[in-house]
Amino acid sequence: MSAFTTYQLPITGMTCASCAGRVERALGRVSGAADVSVNLATEHARVQAPAGSLPALLDAIRAAGYQVPLRTLELQIGGMTCASCAGRVERALNKVQGVQQVSVNLANERAHVELIASLDDATLIEAVQKAGYSASLPRNHANDAAAAQRRLRNERIAVVAAVLLALPLVLPMLVQPFGLHWMLPAWAQFVLATPVQFILGARFYVAAWKAVKAGAGNMDLLVALGTSAGYGLSLYQWANAHAGMEPHLYFEASAVVIALVLLGKYLESRAKRQTASAIRALEALRPERAVRLSEGREEDVAIGQLRLDDQVLVKPGERFPVDGLILDGHSHADEALISGESLPVPKQPGDSVTGGAINGEGRLIVQTQALGTETVLARIIRLVEDAQAAKAPIQKLVDRVSQVFVPAVLVLAVLTLVGWSLSGAPMDVALINAVAVLVIACPCALGLATPAAIMAGTGVAARHGILIKDAEALERAHAVNRVVFDKTGTLTSGAPRIVHSQAASGTLDDALRLAGALQRGSEHPLAKAMLEQCQAQQLDVPPVTDSQSLTGRGIAGRVTGRALALGNRRLLDESGLAPGQLADSAQAWEAEGRTLSWLIERGETPRLLALFAFGDSLKPGAQQAIQALQARHISSHLLTGDNRGSARVVAQALGIDDVYAEVLPADKAATVNRLKTDGVVAMVGDGINDAPALAAADIGIAMGGGTDVAMQAAGITLMRGDPRLVPAALDISRKTYAKIRQNLFWAFIYNLVGIPLAAFGYLNPVLAGAAMALSSVSVVSNALWLKTWKPAAPPSETP
Template structure:
């Protein structure tokens, strides 16, 4: 059983070493479910699991054949017993388990399909060419083998559903084909004739359904290609250097701190930091980055990436389930197994669907008998109702689209936390951007300091800060002798303070100066000139007196303007939220084409600004950011989008994580959501259309059981095939 703490690190925290926190008393268990055939099965399994004491939520996915159960106390054995008692199979999915091997199950099912088709062929030939019709006893024998041997699976699953006071596709197939077989048997015993029987109908229905399930399974295998591709990135062994000797060991035997040797052309087996060598690293399968990126000593690398041209020695910092690759795999798995809010519509329908269909079948029989039809005609029309109403497509419409959409996004470096985030993103109307590191490169340079002789003091003051402006100051002050520093403190959203060379100094923005009552005096003109030039302005001061003013310039990302224009064409409004001064913020906004600017705001103000956008009549607001100060706004937005290379806390609060700092992925994420949501609605439309149109046609005698069976099989294949078209999407 995976605790919530273990799973909390899965999607979003991509650092190599994570601190251990107290374990949450609740947990999540993943189960592989077998025997489900339609949306009604999903509803049945969810109800069974939800009734277990301690379970707070049970979500079952038909396309992945997985169940996610959360809550306190329940263990896997208890959950499995409940599922088995309901008539389905269940096993616990271990965190490092490979994907289920559906091909082996398909190989077992193929002989049943072939056998049913071979025995049905003579019956079909007699229906098409009367001269080839086999005797009544032969029809009975052939149809009986198909009905009760190759169709036994429908009886078993249908009985389990009925025993649990539920219904599913198998129950409808079993009832419909049994009615056709029973009617034919009664007519044959009564008349002894080979003509006027319907054995071919029952046998063909079984064969049709088996064929449809085979095609559906084949199509569904295409929805897990992203997971399988990521799984194949895991090397089985690693070349480890211990005590000066290199040897190949299983990946499970690698320990933290081991030195792993990677040769040109090999996949990197662990997450780590380069200690020797230099190489261009191809991480396209992890980040979607199209070209290899040069890495050297001190740089971090991730398992699954390819060393294209150099000899590397890597110090291991994460292995197995801790690696970035493993976390990406589990994030995609969890997203594909989650249930979108739109799925609730299908769930509500499926919960009552089978009982309603059974009632409609009985009404059909009664209606035709009252109208003066023969019992044979009445029963055959009822069989058509039972068969065409199978709710397979209804249960597959949403999960298959979610699986393909999240998998496709992952291959392009867009990690979506769950189906709910994917569904919400399509309705975004406003996108709010942080400035530094999001719209800009986040690597500002110190452009000017007035007076210049305070540079050493500023550099000393910034020696303990991780802020991008601090790095710019330290770069500008290289070679200078710095005074001693003590009592360093960060003032969130304002600046920093410390004792430098024995005196207290402050460094921060104009708001900090105003709060401390420090007049800018002669520095104000220089500050205004810097702000007018689009520079970020900071002030150095001591209590009661301003000492210097600093101007910083940051470079706008090359793709920023094109991405903002693309978002505008998609009908979205753009907003920039930043703690920088109005002049610097306006300059960047003009360069990239941002609609609205909110400057000089603290982190808490960013969250309030997002809330104000939502309250202003906008339906859905997305926030794009990468820093610690963006986390409140990411959490406040309907959709938080964390940029690659950002901090863990930003990623922890985001619904979508971009694996690289390419702004084009923001527009791609919205486009993927829109395309996937469209496929979901298309799938639900076709699923409902088949039933809404098909059931009345069958009830009024316009569809024979054979046509109904073919239409039912085609509906599932159509829905899954339509979802697979998502794989053709290109940015």
């Protein structure tokens, strides 16, 4: 029968006694809930329910229309050495009343906790300490990096000392194959092995004792038991040796095992530090000071002193200290480490800049628009940290195995000892084989297999402008076989341009000049497209007079003394004109979904001068993205609210066969759900209207430059609006998932092969220690290969 817990839940949104009654009734319907009372004055609910009922209680409160304020907390955990340690910390935190969800990452030694906002941090820290580990609130990354560096230096010193002391003990074994038979006297072996066992190896005894007190087992317990057995057997053999006979001692086994384990942990720490290099690289982008302009004076101030709308001066070669808007100056910005964009981006007044990017050749004045945790860089770091803290679904298997791993190994070691003893083998042989079982069966590799790969994969993805929000998205993305694209702003630029034009009278350049003159001063997107075309063709645009807007039809004015008008088909009809020779072109362009503008000369005898067709231009790289997906046997689909003509044109240009046009925002999610029935679907979009479809898809991918709503709904965010990052995101997820599977394979193989070999006497403790150390190092090193990943070179774009 489940133990009952009394939950104290803060509730927001209650305004009257009926609200409190509604919450009380909702909580009373939760299975097992009893003694429910809701206090409107303190806005708290008190309820007794079975342990582990918190999620159900929170769901009941939300269903009633109210909320329990939640927050997330990160704790730095010390003393974890293997997967079973991470599991024990997780269970200890889950037992704390008010904790909803916990994820403990062995690779970065952090616990990510979702809890009720009113729960005190000290309660969680105390729970971890009672489980036998240390816990603290993370300091800033610079301090964490310095502490990690000191810890790494201390580990290196311990390894060097252990190797120097153990080497003379193992040297006779190494030279024996060359016909040299000699052995250090027993007292010398004792002198060399004792400091290794009890000084350099003290960490194993301390951690093992904490585990025993907490009623659990871990790697340290296995090492402490195994090496103590070897050391104790050596003392026994030495004490009971006959006079004049050299006893058979095992000091070298215990000392070498400890030295190898220390070496493995040191190499593992170094490798784990490299997996977190992406976070450190992003943190290093944050400048600590800025030059603020105040009443014409330049002030050197700390970043924390800046306020919104402050003006800061950024000199050539400096990093932008804030997110802001350029007020003065022209330059280029190197945003490679933020967006993954390899080429410097031109910047001019009115353009936005991102804190952490490097200013190029110009002196710029920037108005502050975001500070602290609201900057793009801070949000990127937060997303990467959250992704690295989260657990992939495949990790659940490892967690279940780690819970029973150490007890199972202890049983196997006892069975090995008993089995060899019953077979008639000497006690020292039986004991050494049992020691070998204890030493090789280290669960470290199991605990590191998944988080090390996720940290390396999400880190290298972030370097190339791909932000993976959670580990579940990373694991799912490897199986995607269908990608659904929104059109506007995703595959197309979202800004109209002139895609077709034809003159009916005079030259096309003259017609473009006249049309550009009519559009002077207008902010309409079509006007901007017209003027950009004039600028691109280096045409001189004459001035316009008597300019007037023709509501619902277009615009009119006088240019070089000629009365002109530019507008839609309604304007053409009102002028009493027919399309004439432009009729076929107009019909074809309308079928493509283009927006048509007719240039007319007004007067006593109106005449048609030209026809312009506007359309959305494809983004650079859109065709390459579709080709890259096709090369991976991933089908592409176009889902848009635009008309069928424009959707068909884009699909044909890109080679997309499956088109869903004129789909309302509310129906986009339903379309995605239908596609999911026989495939794993990724949805790519950038707007508010894409958010339901992004959430409905197996994987939502939000394009950079899109809305915050879209990015919130997506599991992956692309920092640049480059469609080529879509196949790149799927590629890094596949490679990361492959590394996870490889790591788990090797972690299990080491134990599946090593434990039987040790139990049957084919593996002495020294070799077992070497194999154990190698397993952890190989798993983390394998994950680090992901750091060499780069997006594949795209196929050349068809002109």
